[in-house]
Amino acid sequence: MLKKYPTLLRASWALMLEFRGEIVMWMMSSAIAFVMLLVWLSVAEANNGVVNGFASGDFITYFLISWAMRNLTAVWASWEMDAGIREGRLSPMLLRPMHPVHWDISQNIAEKALRACLVVPVVAVVTLFVPGVRIDWSISTVLAFGLSLVGAWFILFWSDYLTGLFAFWTSQVEAIILTWFGIRLILSGMIAPLAMFPASVQTALYWLPFRYTNSFSVEILTGRISGGELWAGFAIQAAWGLFFFVVSRIVWKIALRNYSAVGA
């Protein structure tokens, strides 16, 4: 299977280049992080510069990395699945001698490469020129961050794929996708650092998957997490990734057994 990936990735890269305008547009929808940052800065200013241990620079750093994470882990396989089933495009994909998901994965990787071309310069410029931005650039931290990024993507991709599979049974998948996204937006730390939530919510979020799709990686790169906590975090992240992977595999098998295609 891995031998097919170079070809798949080349085709995906060519496809994604065609969508470069759209990709910039999708990135714009993550501008809410910037809006929330401005409000936190204004709250910090009104409270002698510090809110709950976060100074202005900490807020900028947090939202910068959280925004980068959001863009480097964006997934949309569920939308493709929904449209593919509704328009009958899934059927020819099933006839190919490989699982259709490999096409989704390779497209996602190619799109991530394209997004990185915009995300990396923004992070570099802000880190260099905005005072107060503190990122822990030590090798071990960066490696841990990279690993957590892959883990976050893994949870997001397979949970998104799972929501897409509902398209085999209902035409209202869009509502399911957006509900999952809305919950994720709040609970993963994309609109506010999780440290700002009430303690009870934080305890619950420690065990739920959401933190491990965004906030966890930010905490690593800002040096707010280390040692045993770090390993525990990786363990929970891996468990959730495995959970969504296995469940979506099972649901896929059940779905295919009952599937009668549009146009058949």
Place this chain on the structure above:
Amino acid sequence: MVKYIKLLGVFIRASLLTELEYRANFIAQIFLGLLWAVVVWVSVLIFFAHTTTLGGWEYAQVLIVVGMFSLINGLIECMLAPNVKRLIEMVRLGTLDFVLLKPVSSQFMTTLRYTRFNGIGDFSAGVLTIIYAFGQMTYRPSLEAIVQFACVFLMACLTVYSIWVFIATASFWLVKVNNLTELFRSIYDTGRFPITTFQGGVRFFLTYVMPIAFITTFPAQAFLGKLDAATTLTSVAIAAITFIASNRFWNFAIRNYSSASS
């Protein structure tokens, strides 16, 4: 004028009859609207765990702004976004010609023809939020405040409409105006907070360049009886200027439009 109001009534009735055919979608849209209102509400609530005022506004007062944000967002998703989407298709396919032949204003006909249920949940959530916010306050708006609110709110609707006419008109040159609607949505996201939360250049931009302040903050302020006469008059001026300018821009585009079908 009366003819146009009657026509709008016919358009809305016809669209809603079509929409009612898709009941599952209707329920899903209401659910999503309410869910999204909760997301917006939490994104504001989180600040009040660490501060008592936001830009000088208390929690219940900010909720009025949040309500205005959801309400107008609902109107946009119901009445404006579906039409812009359709206009893009019409320009691409050349079917816009049929609209241009009709004996009514082409701008009216293209920008208000279809109403969808997409924003019905946001709209209802906005109204509920405003009612809830007043329940949390001892303040009751005087008749004067209500009249002032009605005026500023109407001007807000007109301003939003005009901004969307600008976006729609751009589709004559840019086939993908999705970028512009997405850009507008990102900027509009700031409207859930009172304008005083933002400082310096950002506040100036959101007041005079992209007048989000006149769409959510100032109507809420009028409701609270705290809007001065000067700002009220400015809201009328801004609505008038954007409306006339967008109409001019539309007519200019139509004059220079050579159809895809001819």
